Amino acid sequence: MTASRFRTFLFTAVALVAVAGLADATYLTVQALTGETLTCGGSPDCFRVLGSSYAKLGKIPVAMLGALAYFTVFTFATFAAFGYRRAPKFLVLVVAAMFLMTLWLLYVQAFLLHAFCRYCLFSAAITFLIAGLLIAVPPLQRRADG
């Protein structure tokens, strides 16, 4: 496989993994909007995490910001896979921000709330996987004949 094809393969993989993250974040957003995160009996029963003050930024559920972030990653990864030159730069910036946010949210769960939500852990795993895939992307080679 050539470096160029490998890049396309990795960007495609990032886009597909981002769709899984988008599905997870969309589900959590719906939970937040329907109020299930403030009650028991719904699914997921992640009240201590999703019902905490850390699950919102102002009045906006963090899950909704996550859904937007995953969609942004999907968009840039798709364009990168199709060879758009600037897309990878934006992709790296967004994923770096998501990576830092994920570290903060893991810290909140582990040390401030002392509780974990499996849907949030799944999202963290997705973000780490996307970051790992991006690290593996080889640098763009200039064409020798160009």
Next chain:
Amino acid sequence: MKRYLPFVIVIAVALAAFGSGTMLYHAKRPQVKNMSDSQSASATSETSPHVRGNPAAPVTLEEFGDFQCPPCGQFAAFAEELLKEYDSRLRVVFRNFPLPGHEHAREAALAAEAAGFQGKFWEMYDTLYKEQSTWSKAPNTRELFESYAGTLGLNMDEFKKDMDSDKAKERVDSDHALGESLGIKVTPTLFINKRPLETAEKNPEGVRAAINAALNGKSQS
């Protein structure tokens, strides 16, 4: 065509995510019915619910709760604040709705009902929520409930007998059946003067606004 393909893919995924999110939202949105006069706390029967505050208050805040549910515990503390704030204008009613996913919730409800037979339902209610994090994870919940009953000065023989009695089970089951008939699936589910609170109202400001609206409605009628 290849030039437009990434745009088409991105728009398709955006529509799919938005569409599925909207469908899920409508499917998950709680659809709880209004209580009828016969179902509300004003109805008097053998299984009349537990009332705190002025029994003749113009506003009734009715809760379907589960003793093992952390948000119900938070609501219990908030309800106490509300009772002080609104004084004789508000009464709070509790109905049992132990969720099947909470393994000790039904036993806790039976303990509260057994305490109620000795006139100490609300004292046990407060204790159960205060000690929720302890008994929720304990293997010996029954012993803990009995120790709470002892602390409250209940007759222990009566308490133990009542916890296993059909009378206590009937009270819990009748509350649960009422909740199910109203379409309740989650706890706490709150009603103000028989009207279920919407998701957007399930916060301190929302509950206060709903109580104030009910008070205004009463004063105008």
